[in-house]
Amino acid sequence: MTIEQIEAAATRLAGQARVTPMLNAPLLDAAFGKRIFVKAECLQLTGSFKFRGAWSAVSALAAGAGGVLAYSSGNHGQGVALAAARHGKPCVVVMPSDAPPVKIANTRAYGAEVVLYDRATGDRDAIGAALCGERGLTLIKPYDNAQVIAGQGTTGLEIAAQATAAGITQADVVVCCGGGGLSAGIALALEARAPGLRVRTAEPDGFDDMARSLQAGTRLSNARKGGSVCDAILTPQPGEMTFPTLYSLAGQGLSVSDDEALRAMALAFTHLRLVLEPGGAVALAAALFRDTSPDVICTASGGNVDPAIFADALARFGG
Amino acid sequence: MTIEQIEAAATRLAGQARVTPMLNAPLLDAAFGKRIFVKAECLQLTGSFKFRGAWSAVSALAAGAGGVLAYSSGNHGQGVALAAARHGKPCVVVMPSDAPPVKIANTRAYGAEVVLYDRATGDRDAIGAALCGERGLTLIKPYDNAQVIAGQGTTGLEIAAQATAAGITQADVVVCCGGGGLSAGIALALEARAPGLRVRTAEPDGFDDMARSLQAGTRLSNARKGGSVCDAILTPQPGEMTFPTLYSLAGQGLSVSDDEALRAMALAFTHLRLVLEPGGAVALAAALFRDTSPDVICTASGGNVDPAIFADALARFGG
Numbered sequence: 001m002t003i004e005q006i007e008a009a010a011t012r013l014a015g016q017a018r019v020t021p022m023l024n025a026p027l028l029d030a031a032f033g034k035r036i037f038v039k040a041e042c043l044q045l046t047g048s049f050k051f052r053g054a055w056s057a058v059s060a061l062a063a064g065a066g067g068v069l070a071y072s073s074g075n076h077g078q079g080v081a082l083a084a085a086r087h088g089k090p091c092v093v094v095m096p097s098d099a100p101p102v103k104i105a106n107t108r109a110y111g112a113e114v115v116l117y118d119r120a121t122g123d124r125d126a127i128g129a130a131l132c133g134e135r136g137l138t139l140i141k142p143y144d145n146a147q148v149i150a151g152q153g154t155t156g157l158e159i160a161a162q163a164t165a166a167g168i169t170q171a172d173v174v175v176c177c178g179g180g181g182l183s184a185g186i187a188l189a190l191e192a193r194a195p196g197l198r199v200r201t202a203e204p205d206g207f208d209d210m211a212r213s214l215q216a217g218t219r220l221s222n223a224r225k226g227g228s229v230c231d232a233i234l235t236p237q238p239g240e241m242t243f244p245t246l247y248s249l250a251g252q253g254l255s256v257s258d259d260e261a262l263r264a265m266a267l268a269f270t271h272l273r274l275v276l277e278p279g280g281a282v283a284l285a286a287a288l289f290r291d292t293s294p295d296v297i298c299t300a301s302g303g304n305v306d307p308a309i310f311a312d313a314l315a316r317f318g319g
Numbered sequence: 320m321t322i323e324q325i326e327a328a329a330t331r332l333a334g335q336a337r338v339t340p341m342l343n344a345p346l347l348d349a350a351f352g353k354r355i356f357v358k359a360e361c362l363q364l365t366g367s368f369k370f371r372g373a374w375s376a377v378s379a380l381a382a383g384a385g386g387v388l389a390y391s392s393g394n395h396g397q398g399v400a401l402a403a404a405r406h407g408k409p410c411v412v413v414m415p416s417d418a419p420p421v422k423i424a425n426t427r428a429y430g431a432e433v434v435l436y437d438r439a440t441g442d443r444d445a446i447g448a449a450l451c452g453e454r455g456l457t458l459i460k461p462y463d464n465a466q467v468i469a470g471q472g473t474t475g476l477e478i479a480a481q482a483t484a485a486g487i488t489q490a491d492v493v494v495c496c497g498g499g500g501l502s503a504g505i506a507l508a509l510e511a512r513a514p515g516l517r518v519r520t521a522e523p524d525g526f527d528d529m530a531r532s533l534q535a536g537t538r539l540s541n542a543r544k545g546g547s548v549c550d551a552i553l554t555p556q557p558g559e560m561t562f563p564t565l566y567s568l569a570g571q572g573l574s575v576s577d578d579e580a581l582r583a584m585a586l587a588f589t590h591l592r593l594v595l596e597p598g599g600a601v602a603l604a605a606a607l608f609r610d611t612s613p614d615v616i617c618t619a620s621g622g623n624v625d626p627a628i629f630a631d632a633l634a635r636f637g638g
Contacts, residue, residue: 025361025427040362042592043342077585082345102589109346112633252543266626273594273622303592307637311630317564318559318626 001146001245003192005267006153006185009056013154016059016086017052018044020155022162022297023102025271037166039159042274042303046110049155049182049301050142051212055077056151057140057212058087067091069137071124073231074103075302081112092137094128098307100231100277119226135276136177143181143239152182156189159297163194169230170196174254174283177201178233180242182301187249195296201246201253202286203229204261204279213238214246225231229258229309232279232302254286259317261285265310266317268300277305303306320465320564323473325504326481328375329331332473333356335378335405336371337380338361339474341481341616344590351607354614358478361593365397366430367551368474368501368620369461373398375470376459377406386410388456390549393422394621400431404423410542411456413447419550419596425465438545462500462558471501472480475508478616482513489515490614493573493602496520496529497552499561501620506568516616520572521605523549523580523598532557532571533565548577551598551621573605578636580604584629585636587619596624597632 067090077093084091280302403410470579599621
């Protein structure tokens with residue numbers, strides 16, 4: 001992966017994906033005694049950064065390529081579904097049957113065919129491979145795909161420019177981390193464009209495979225497959241392509257509890273007027289409750305959340 | 320009021336207020352069969368467009384001027400409080416005692432002294448005038464102030480530029496309307512910069528003084544002073560300075576029920592990942608449920624809402 005691939009993706013995304021704002025809230029800064037900047041990717045098309053990687057990958061396909069297939073807990077699938085629809089290509093999304101209903105419904109609404117499987121017993125890779133073979137579809141992996149990482153890296157180009165505009169030259173950049181596509185893409189962009197900014201991954205407690213892998217120097221797995229409210233980022237282990245990049249560029253990984261993610265959602269509601277999903281709020285939670293740098297930037301990477309979960313976060317932490 | 324005053328305000332606001340995004344959601348468009356663009360002023364500093372007018376007015380004060388006073392149901396007060404704090408000036412905000420607790424708390428957190436009065440029996444003008452006299456404060460009215468209208472008009476400059484960039488040359492621009500400062504400012508900016516865009520005011524049913532006044536050609540009052548969840552825009556009658564502008568430039572006014580405003584909040588949650596307060600959602604509600612133009616732009620003018628009211632909107636309309 002090179003910065004040139006990220007810049008090429010940025011050219012393809014221009015006018016298709018949104019340049020999202022980097023927001024700051026004076027009262028949140030005052031409450032936590034540091035400056036916190038939030039890259040609001042929940043405002044991206046389809047409600048998460050995943051549209052960037054999806055558009056990058058779909059727009060890079062050969063001219064005669066047929067349809068595409070993605071497996072996804074929901075956000076990658078929505079991104080690929082909309083990108084495929086806008087390219088006039090058929091799209092199949094393989095999703096766990098316990099994915100949030102709003103994500104399943106939206107993926108269908110963007111025009112994709114949704115195939116459900118059981119997260120505990122099913123093998124999404126096998127299901128996906130079989131469908132690709134039968135129907136001649138191109139698999140777009142959620143993070144182990146160079147064009148996807150390049151697309152997510154465009155978030156890092158924007159962070160570099162927005163941080164420079166805000167006068168920030170030294171800061172941690174805390175990034176919500178599942179397989180590591182967004183983290184790796186941002187790390188590569190910052191290395192080239194804002195070397196004083198350092199990526200730190202944020203994961204849910206118990207699903208901190210990236211943090212442990214970065215410490216061990218080798219890819220480790222999580223003991224559990226599910227059981228956190230942060231559905232978007234419960235990947236089994238770091239990506240093959242993303243881990244080496246993060247091992248070379250990222251700082252120590254961070255993790256937060258589900259309750260801390262829900263509390264960050266309530267704080268984003270009050271101070272930033274943003275709707276975040278739990279997995280999209282772990283970086284804000286880690287920025288608030290773990291990171292100790294005086295200036296911290298974090299990704300608010302997704303906002304596709306069922307109303308009942310959001311209302312519960314407000315009831316418990318919105319006081 | 321002239322476009323030059325709005326441009327001068329824009330110069331003073333540069334780097335102080337945010338240029339907010341104009342958002343669009345493919346699934347919302349599909350559900351309603353038209354293109355809906357949302358100017359997300361809930362992402363403005365202090366959570367509403369009011370910071371624009373406040374900064375415009377405070378930054379236009381004479382060099383030796385002392386502190387400032389505002390009366391406000393909450394959003395204007397928060398805007399003036401932060402603008403005054405960043406100018407190093409003392410600030411008093413006169414608020415009704417039934418204002419949402421989050422607005423009272425935030426106004427204090429921005430450094431203002433809050434003076435509460437009873438909306439049914441008290442006279443905020445008299446209280447404000449007395450305090451201004453005693454303490455040598457300058458009153459910053461919420462809408463009948465040329466610098467405030469000019470500041471709110473910077474929203475219109477941005478809408479004109481963003482609509483042009485999106486290829487929109489003909490559209491209704493539905494604006495949340497209390498006293499009419501935002502509506503009048505935007506109307507003046509659009510007249511000069513995007514004459515194919517026409518302002519229509521949006522108000523709560525029963526508090527549609529502007530719509531009725533525009534129809535009658537003279538300023539009419541509302542029968543009630545309170546009783547709608549849309550606290551931010553329950554003004555008794557159109558502003559003296561704002562009405563003539565809107566009478567000359569705006570289309571027919573619109574109004575929506577409280578339930579429609581709450582439903583628009585739930586739709587903004589799902590499709591735009593924005594937190595709106597009821598009064599900040601009436602324009603989206605009117606754009607969705609009343610306006611019939613194929614392209615419609617609306618302001619999401621504020622997002623300072625108590626969690627319980629937001630959770631109630633989700634529980635009732637978030638399905």
